[in-house]
Amino acid sequence: MPIFNYSAGPSMLPHEVMQNVQKELLSYEGSGVSIVEMSHRSTAFQSIVDSLEARLRRLMDIPETYAVLFLQGGATLQFSMVPMNLRETSRFAYVDTGIWSKKAMTDARCFGEVAIIQPTDDLDGMSFSTDGLHDVDYVHLTLNNTIEGTRFTAIPETEVPIVADASSNILAEPIDVSRFGLIYAGAQKNIGPSGLTVVIVRRDLVQSLHLPSYLSYHNQMDTLLNTPSTFSMYVAERVLKWVEEAGGVEAMERMNVQKRDLIYGYFETSALFKPLVTGEKRSLTNIPFTTGSEETDQRFLEFAREQGLIELGGHRSVGGLRASLYNAMPLEGATRLIEVMRQFEEGHDVSH
Incomplete structure (x- = not known):
């Protein structure tokens, strides 16, 4: 009897990808070394990183003016890293659409003042008003609400950067990256296994601030600062290959x-x-x-x-x-x- 897994995350992975991972687990591409014991500084692993980023850029049409970071800590760590790194006035706006947006604004209050925006919500979809957003560092929204089962269908133009939690809809529907200042997503729904978080950030928003090294976007730009979630990145590259081929x-x-x-x-x-x-x-x-x-x-x-x-x-x-x-x-x-x-x-x- 086939098993169907409807988990909200970690979710099921493509069967073909799982078969490929199983085949290569003991010896990555015939190297005699498993991916789980391979150095993240090796040439072989760097090729995985490069392919993962290239595939994501193609699939999402990510401009070169945006950096792609592969981090750990889940989307939850981004609840803190976003206000830490993007603060100038230390005033942030958050669109309140449910449990995850509330968790994000709770952490943001550790770094400044949070203005709460209530979305418009009717049969035509979900959006929000940009009135009064000129004096905040960014406006944050959860593109798809995993718990409530709702999503944004219209995103208005705004003068300030839009930050989006795309954990449960990234790669599931097109996202116009150029509309956002920063997009972050935990991998464990549409990208790969848990342990990997993708951050797509407009380069001009990244500041050199006095922050702990790992918590600084500036320190993570175009480099692997520390040992990443190597297995998750490897599987994610295979999942993105599956998406492209599909x-x-x-x-x-x-x-x-x-x-x-x-x-x-x-x-x-x-x-x-x-x-x-x-x-x-x-x-x-x-x-x-x-x-x-x-x-x-x-x-x-x-x-x-x-x-x-x-x-x-x-x-x-x-x-x-x-x-x-x-x-x-x-x-x-x-x-x-x-x-x-x-x-x-x-x-x-x-x-x-």
Whole structure:
């Protein structure tokens, strides 16, 4: 029985990539040395770094005016590194769209004053107003809300740099890098294994400030300052190769739209399962839903596990159910989830 993993992260990786990693684990490209024991200063590993950056630049059309940094600490470390490195007036604006944006603004308050922006939120999508943003160092937003299952559909022009947490939608849909001052993303959803964080930053925003060495973007520019997450970077390079060969980000978006629309289409006919998000703001990658009963939700989780569908529980902070359909999730994963929901519903007395 095939297993489908709907985890919000670390998420499933492309099967072909996992097979390739398994094949090369003991001897990278016939070198006799495993990637997990290879020096990060070796010529072989530098070729991986160069290829990883080149592939990411091609896939996202990243201009040369932006640096690409491969860091550790997850997206959570960027909650601090961003205000540390981009502060001038030490006033920052944060668009409040959920739990992760709240965590980011909490850490930013350690370095200055935070102005909170409430987004506009209707059936047409999610955006925010730029009124009063002229006197802040940047405006921060979470492009896709992994827990809430919502995403930004319109990003207005603004005079100040926009900083975006793209952890759960990077490579899942096109992002116009030139619209942003800085984009950061944990790798463990669409890029590769956990342990790697990608930061794409406009070079003119990087300052030489008095900061601990690792926490300075300036010190990380165009170099590996310390031993990076070598295995994660190696797998990420293979995942990006898979994305390129599959048709790039545009092909990923088409598939993600198809998967999302199939599942939301089932909800429209279901008497038991209900989505928690409506309209155009629905995420392409994270779908929260519920039966309306905590007990029934738990029964469905157990039923789904017996059918080979795992990690369908909602985030611990909100409960309910959630299916994360990142790039590596095949179309079959969406259709199989619908089959299992239908089987559960047919065996459940919805009148009760």
